[in-house]
Amino acid sequence: MLAVHFARQAAEHARHALRIAWNVAILSDTARYYPDVAYRRIWNAIPDSMRSSSAVRSFGRFIHRRTCARQVRRPVDSTFHTFFLRNAPHFEVLRRRVLEWPRGSALRIAAIGCSSGAELYTTIWTVRRVRPDLQVSATGVDIDAPALEKARTGVFARHEHEFSRLPEEEFTRLCTPAPVALFNRDERSLRISDDILSVPSWVLYDALDPGLRHAIGQQDMVLANNILCHMYDPEAEQCLRNIAGLIAPGGYLFMYGVDLDVKTRVVKSLGLVPVRDTIEEVYRADWNALAKWPFLYWGREPFDGKRSDWETRYAAVYQKPV
Ligand SMILES: C[S@@+](CC[C@H](N)C(=O)[O-])C[C@H]1O[C@@H](n2cnc3c(N)ncnc32)[C@H](O)[C@@H]1O
Numbered sequence: 193m194l195a196v197h198f199a200r201q202a203a204e205h206a207r208h209a210l211r212i213a214w215n216v217a218i219l220s221d222t223a224r225y226y227p228d229v230a231y232r233r234i235w236n237a238i239p240d241s242m243r244s245s246s247a248v249r250s251f252g253r254f255i256h257r258r259t260c261a262r263q264v265r266r267p268v269d270s271t272f273h274t275f276f277l278r279n280a281p282h283f284e285v286l287r288r289r290v291l292e293w294p295r296g297s298a299l300r301i302a303a304i305g306c307s308s309g310a311e312l313y314t315t316i317w318t319v320r321r322v323r324p325d326l327q328v329s330a331t332g333v334d335i336d337a338p339a340l341e342k343a344r345t346g347v348f349a350r351h352e353h354e355f356s357r358l359p360e361e362e363f364t365r366l367c368t369p370a371p372v373a374l375f376n377r378d379e380r381s382l383r384i385s386d387d388i389l390s391v392p393s394w395v396l397y398d399a400l401d402p403g404l405r406h407a408i409g410q411q412d413m414v415l416a417n418n419i420l421c422h423m424y425d426p427e428a429e430q431c432l433r434n435i436a437g438l439i440a441p442g443g444y445l446f447m448y449g450v451d452l453d454v455k456t457r458v459v460k461s462l463g464l465v466p467v468r469d470t471i472e473e474v475y476r477a478d479w480n481a482l483a484k485w486p487f488l489y490w491g492r493e494p495f496d497g498k499r500s501d502w503e504t505r506y507a508a509v510y511q512k513p514v
Pocket residue numbers: 267268269273274275278304305306307308311333334335336339397398399400416417418419
């Protein structure tokens with residue numbers, strides 16, 4: 193019985209090997225994927241203890257370059273890929289910048305690629321909690337009309353995508369009236385509270401369009417998270433330059449979810465200065481992108497504090513000099 197079992201297994205392996213050899217010989221479509229399968233197997237077999245070595249990092253970067261060259265970018269799709277309180281440490285950095293803002297002054301905020309508004313509403317809530325004295329104006333920009341329509345209504349439900357990464361205690365914090373609640377709860381839905389709902393305006397606009405600055409004006413804080421990674425590099429570079437043109441002198445750009453080479457090149461050439469506040473913590477909080485590297489184009493490489501350019505490369509907040 194055992195001999196028969198082994199013979200069957202050997203025959204199955206031989207058939208499999210022959211199929212691979214045939215696919216390679218006739219240059220079939222399937223054969224194109226063999227290197228990817230092999231790289232994935234090798235990558236998954238690497239023990240955790242070796243993953244921070246420079247050889248393994250270089251191998252990962254090699255795979256990621258292949259991934260980026262092959263995968264199709266999807267800048268817009270019908271799902272609202274945004275979350276309330278996405279990347280909490282990033283909002284902490286924003287909160288600390290807001291605390292430094294002059295008393296009673298204006299604060300202009302724009303979220304580019306705002307989707308259904310979760311990020312911009314969280315931002316306004318963060319500001320209102322600590323600085324009720326500021327005159328806040330806010331603009332959400334997106335190219336996707338249904339997303340903006342949802343943002344405008346300000347009505348959400350706990351089971352929706354925007355809450356899917358929010359732990360219960362954080363959700364409770366967003367609903368707590370003091371000092372300010374983000375939501376009014378009723379039995380079936382969650383509505384953005386009136387004080388916050390009345391702040392933003394929502395603008396249907398292409399962030400690649402050079403008229404963006406004319407359309408929404410200069411801003412003190414510009415959010416451009418998780419929009420540029422879905423564009424091909426030349427487009428992402430053009431878009432980033434366009435978005436950076438919105439920032440007033442002394443203002444800030446909040447940005448993660450972008451190809452790190454594109455970002456490093458552009459922020460250096462524009463003279464934007466990385467803000468040295470919990471850079472590593474914010475970077476690591478983007479855990480989903482880190483987990484997807486190197487097999488998804490929007491995956492992010494592991495943090496490497498030994499690089500000479502690590503602050504520029506891994507920062508998620510930049511200031512435009514006065
Ligand atoms: C993944 S969502 C990010 C949402 C939010 N910024 C966040 O980080 O949670 C990307 C958004 O960018 C928008 N977008 C893509 N290309 C755009 C463009 N050229 N101009 C304006 N918005 C764009 C998409 O419609 C989508 O809503």
